[in-house]
Amino acid sequence: MNWTRVPGVASLLWATLAVVLFALATVSVPVTDPELREAVGETASFAPDTWLPVFSLSNRTVIDMRATNDVRVLGFGLFDAVTDAREALEADTVTVTLGWFAAFMALLEAALAWGFRQREEKLVRPLVRAAGIFIVIWSFYGHEPFWDWMLRGLFPTSPDLLYNTNTLVSLASQHLELVIVSSILTISIGLTLGIAVTRSTLREFLPLVSDVVNSGQTIPTLAIIAIMAPIIGFGFWPAIVALILYGLLPIVRNTIVGLEGVDPAMIDAAKGMGMTPAQILWQIEIPNASSIILAGVRTSVVINVGTAALGAYVGSGGLGNPIASGLNQSINPWVLLGALAAALLAILLDYILGRVEYVMTPKGLQIEQ
Numbered sequence: 001m002n003w004t005r006v007p008g009v010a011s012l013l014w015a016t017l018a019v020v021l022f023a024l025a026t027v028s029v030p031v032t033d034p035e036l037r038e039a040v041g042e043t044a045s046f047a048p049d050t051w052l053p054v055f056s057l058s059n060r061t062v063i064d065m066r067a068t069n070d071v072r073v074l075g076f077g078l079f080d081a082v083t084d085a086r087e088a089l090e091a092d093t094v095t096v097t098l099g100w101f102a103a104f105m106a107l108l109e110a111a112l113a114w115g116f117r118q119r120e121e122k123l124v125r126p127l128v129r130a131a132g133i134f135i136v137i138w139s140f141y142g143h144e145p146f147w148d149w150m151l152r153g154l155f156p157t158s159p160d161l162l163y164n165t166n167t168l169v170s171l172a173s174q175h176l177e178l179v180i181v182s183s184i185l186t187i188s189i190g191l192t193l194g195i196a197v198t199r200s201t202l203r204e205f206l207p208l209v210s211d212v213v214n215s216g217q218t219i220p221t222l223a224i225i226a227i228m229a230p231i232i233g234f235g236f237w238p239a240i241v242a243l244i245l246y247g248l249l250p251i252v253r254n255t256i257v258g259l260e261g262v263d264p265a266m267i268d269a270a271k272g273m274g275m276t277p278a279q280i281l282w283q284i285e286i287p288n289a290s291s292i293i294l295a296g297v298r299t300s301v302v303i304n305v306g307t308a309a310l311g312a313y314v315g316s317g318g319l320g321n322p323i324a325s326g327l328n329q330s331i332n333p334w335v336l337l338g339a340l341a342a343a344l345l346a347i348l349l350d351y352i353l354g355r356v357e358y359v360m361t362p363k364g365l366q367i368e369q
Contacts (some may be wrong), residue, residue: 008113010129017136021047021099029149033162035146036343039089048143049095050135051169053176054083061236065177067142067169071093085142086168098139103163105132123359130355137348140342142169144330149335161333168341174317175345178236182243184303190248190300191293194255195281206256216245221307229314230358239311246307247300256297258289287362294357301353305346309338319345 026046031037031044049069049110058064070093072081083089105176112125140146147168163171193213197206213278216224223244260283270280286293312320319342 006035010125011106011109013110014132016103018099018102018106021097025097027097029145031145031147031148032152033144034161035164036089036148040145044145046146046149047203048098048139048146049102050098051142052135052138053138053173062181063177065173065180067138067173069093069139069142071096082208085167085173089144089167092251095101098136101132101135101139108132122363123197126359127357130262130352134348134352136173137344139361141172142167144168147337151337152337155333158330158333163325163334163337165180165325168337171317171319171321171338172341175305175308175319175342178239178311178316178318179304179349180245182240182247182304183297184299185240186244186247186304187221187251187296189244190251191255192297192315193248194252194293195259198256198259201278209252210256213248216247217249219245221246222310222313226312234315235309236316238314239308240315242310243304243307247304250299250303251293252296252298254299255294256288258292258296259285261287261292278358291357291361294353294360295327296356298353302346302350305349306342309342 025045027046029046030044031040031042050071051067051069052073054066054068054073056066057066066083068081068083068088069087070082070088070091072079072094073083075081082091082093097311108128111120112128116125127219144162144167148162151158155161162168190213195207197209224245225238225241227231228241232238232241266284266288267280270284275283308316308318309320309323311318312317312324322334322338323342326332326336326338
């Protein structure tokens with residue numbers, strides 16, 4: 001039984017988290033990194049402030065993602081807010097302790113449970129819960145004293161702890177830019193190819209498409225990045241091309257398997273009712289194959305989170321930067337910092353996409369645990 005679906009349980013869990021965070025806010029930890037000490041002082045609270053992602057459009061990367069603990073960004077331009085993570089650490093920003101956010105989520109969960117008490121609801125509550133969990137994890141990404149304290153405990157004799165070129169939450173923002181842009185393109189291309197080769201007019205291209213997408217994971221990703229960099233230049237886009245090629249296989253394969261697994265009797269019945277091929281595709285085939293297709297999308301995105309770290313070798317940024325720099329300079333804390341952050345990000349996105357998969361899967365195809 002999923003206890004988070006029981007009215008009131010999710011609210012109680014958020015309230016418990018709020019109490020824990022308020023308690024941790026009274027605990028101070030010493031700051032050992034010299035640059036961080038200049039920004040926040042010799043000690044800092046163990047519990048983070050609420051950090052928010054900030055999105056905008058960019059000519060270079062399509063999506064420009066930043067992070068800030070300045071809640072004035074919620075004013076949508078009405079207030080002059082700091083949107084750069086490094087500046088937010090040093091500037092006088094308007095902050096809210098994460099405990100208050102958890103308390104707000106507890107009240108929101110209680111209100112939603114009361115509002116939907118008379119019927120089963122599978123859209124609003126799972127997505128709100130996923131967004132709340134993302135903000136909590138994101139806030140810990142932005143809390144540099146937490147990572148300084150953790151790395152000092154693991155590497156007490158290391159002179160270098162935090163990555164000195166950029167903040168962790170900024171690196172995570174760059175990493176998400178790579179994952180989001182590559183995933184949007186990969187999903188668009190993969191679904192188009194998967195649907196196209198299952199149509200009778202293009203079925204002869206199915207072996208060719210399968211071979212092409214299989215080769216994307218046969219060739220090492222770093223080799224693809226190295227080939228693309230001299231052709232289209234260093235930076236963001238060589239990594240995007242490599243991530244697209246590497247992430248196509250799960251989406252194309254699952255789309256083909258899902259569509260071909262639809263019961264032929266359902267398609268024949270739809271034809272007998274006079275439905276056009278387009279109506280059969282969008283109203284019969286895709287809804288029945290949605291759970292398999294979404295599983296492929298989920299796998300592709302999670303794979304890209306780990307693979308995107310290789311983009312650091314062509315200057316695309318992201319959580320691969322501290323890993324690559326740490327390996328080159330034999331600084332173990334940097335390697336662990338990037339690896340832990342990337343692993344946590346993969347787990348977080350897998351959970352969020354799991355909630356999206358649950359929301360988008362038709363009720364008749366959901367398997368209750």
